Amino acid sequence: MIHLSNISKQHGNKILYRNGSFQINSGEKIGLVGPNGAGKTTIFRIITGEEGVDGGTVSKSDRTVIGYFSQNIEDMRGKTALEEVKSAVGNIGDMQARMQEYEAKLSDPDLDPDEMMKILETYGELQGEFERLGGYDLESRAAEILTGLGIGPDDYNRPTESFSGGWKMRIALAKILVLNPEVLLMDEPTNHLDVESIVWLEEWLVNFKGAILMTSHDRDFMNRLVTKIVEIANKTITVYGGNYDFYERESQVRKEQLIAAAKRQEDMLAKEEEFIARFAARASHAAQVQSRVKKLEKIDRIEIPPEELEIKFEWPVPPRGGDEVVKFENLGKIWKTDDGKEKNVFSGANALVKRMDRIAVVGVNGAGKSTLLKIIAGETEPTSGKVALGASINLGYFSQNSLDVLDPKMTIIDEVHSRMPNAGLGTVRTLLGAFKFSGEDAEKKISILSGGEKSRVVLATILAQPVNLLILDEPTNHLDIVSRELLLEAIKNFPGTVMLVSHDRHFLREVTTRVFEVDRNHLRIYEGDYDYYQHKKQQELAAR
The missing domain is CATH 3.40.50.300 (P-loop containing nucleotide triphosphate hydrolases)
Structure with a gap:
């Protein structure tokens, strides 16, 4: 569906990733994880086309409908909450008008048969897209999503400018959900949501038929939804098959294996370098020395990711208060x-x-x-x-x-x-x-x-x-x-x-x-x- 192959990306002097690959398949639910500044948001922007890559390729169909929820919400004013959500499916009104126009033409008894076939074909495609976008039940879906996110019927007709920033985030999220895209990109969707709204969103996303790529700081939310993790860290992109708990366990296992492999490589390199140093000056060993030098030049050195230093702080013992x-x-x-x-x-x-x-x-x-x-x-x-x-x-x-x-x-x-x-x-x-x-x-x-x-x-x-x-x-x-x-x-x-x-x-x-x-x-x-x-x-x- 969407393939990122051997992509490299750099911001200024900072390398975000080199030759990283992963794909989003139809219906997959993927968690995107990594430390702050590693380049998670940049991945979203690359997929949406807002940013390009310095190397590699991004393959996706131009017809793929992508919905992107980010923490940067656009200015909202001049519409009610319900109108704002419905406006996400912007061309529904135009599509409805064109369908009515075609219906009027098709009812003309003098219409040329060849022209009728052309109109029927165009009308069929338009109607299929109208149905896919949920045009027939747009208002009821928009209302249901708003209610699920905590904005009830009493607030449907409130002007958007009267909502605080946190509530505007909910309206922005509702706009992405009502779009019903084939691929849903979500950057921290649970921010500003209470537990009830998070549970509702979980259920909605569990039943969502499209693909999802999301970041979230909510462990339960990730565990309930995702079946694959894409980790952005240490200039690499690594894929894990499982939820967040699986990723946490597996990444630790892989780190231990990497450390062991680095130790074996270090021992091997030390022996080779010792041989080169010992026999470099001897003509009888010149060929062997040269061979080993070339061998060492071709070896990819294993890099150990910098450990996050865990510092323990002794909390001050407070005075014992009353029971x-x-x-x-x-x-x-x-x-x-x-x-x-x-x-x-x-x-x-x-x-x-x-x-x-x-x-x-x-x-x-x-x-x-x-x-x-x-x-x-x-x-x-x-x-x-x-x-x-x-x-x-x-x-x-x-x-x-x-x-x-x-x-x-x-x-x-x-x-x-x-x-x-x-x-x-x-x-x-x-x-x-x-x-x-x-x-x-x-x-x-x-x-x-x-x-x-x-x-x-x-x-x-x-x-x-x-x-x-x-x-x-x-x-x-x-x-x-x-x-x-x-x-x-x-x-x-x-x-x-x-x-x-x-x-x-x-x-x-x-x-x-x-x-x-x-x-x-x-x-x-x-x-x-x-x-x-x-x-x-x-x-x-x-x-x-």
Whole structure:
């Protein structure tokens, strides 16, 4: 379907890949993985024709319909959400008008038979394409996709400019899905989606008949969908047959095999070079020496990829707090909306958070998860009821707004050191190394960092403080899988209590001991881990 053969690509002096090959076959679902900056997005742009290659070939039919969802969304204005989604299938209206024109001609009794055959042939092709694009049910499909992505009937007719950036991303995603392309390219489709929308998108993509090539930081999402992994790393493109978990295991096996092969080659080269050095000056061995020199010149040296240095940071031991960490009684919150109306977020909430709890706060978008965490963190006042922190509780709070307090003019190391004035530079560098900012990376200006890098800076400073209660609101947003695993290990080893909101189900499954669900203005407590919570929800759904 789409073949990339022996492609090479360079940006400036940086080589992204040399002689890399893979193909996208009809109906295949492929995960595209690799470190930031390796060239994953460039692969998408090469396939769509936005960029060329420096070597090799890209083969695809001009008739292949490709849909590309990227993180750079175009400006949206002048249409409602529903109209914007329908506009993705831009020529549907024109096609419908042409079909009606042909139908009128075909109803003419005086039409020449040869002309009729030509029109029938053109009409048949047009009707086939119209059906393929879903022209007959475009509006209902657009509405279904919007609803699945969390934009319900009440918002279909809202102007697109009234939606925030995150919600516009959902509209952009809906536009790509409604196109129903033969090949779907998706760059981080789960960003800005809540768990319910991610589950809906999973189901949609499982049933999607076309081919998919996608990047995602959501391990569960990748494992559920893909059956092949294409890895972009160390200037090479490597294909693995399996899901993300298989890729992780197999890549480790291949790395160990490569190291063993490099060691064997190194031993062989050492022997050959020793022979050449010993007999180079002897005329009797000149032919043998020359033969071995030529042999060594032809050998491709095995390159070992640079290891990501794993730095362990010893988290400061916080003071032991009381067994009752947070207690709230009859807690309620009402927000004033922009039009002056009151919105009841939740009311009558009662709960006790105990020492060493790992609590997942869950609920649909807008249910009040972040509001609950803000009240506990003292960032906003409750409208009713009361919340109390236990004895000797030191609190660390992370939210997406935390990224805004970073000084864009400072370097990473200066910013973190300013938050830890009593720590030595060596300690700060070790901390940053543990959060994947080693060497020169620590000297980067805050202003040029990505959202994921800023998140890691803030999380590093919070986790390095002697806190015993962590309040984390979407800490996994923008983090790649490797960074999420790093944070996951840090939280597992954290000697205190954690309350967190996250849309990463693998993350929640690994750490959660209790679940607080904000649902229909009420707080419901599930005394079990995340799997227990999901099981109980399925039982409740079946009972309804």
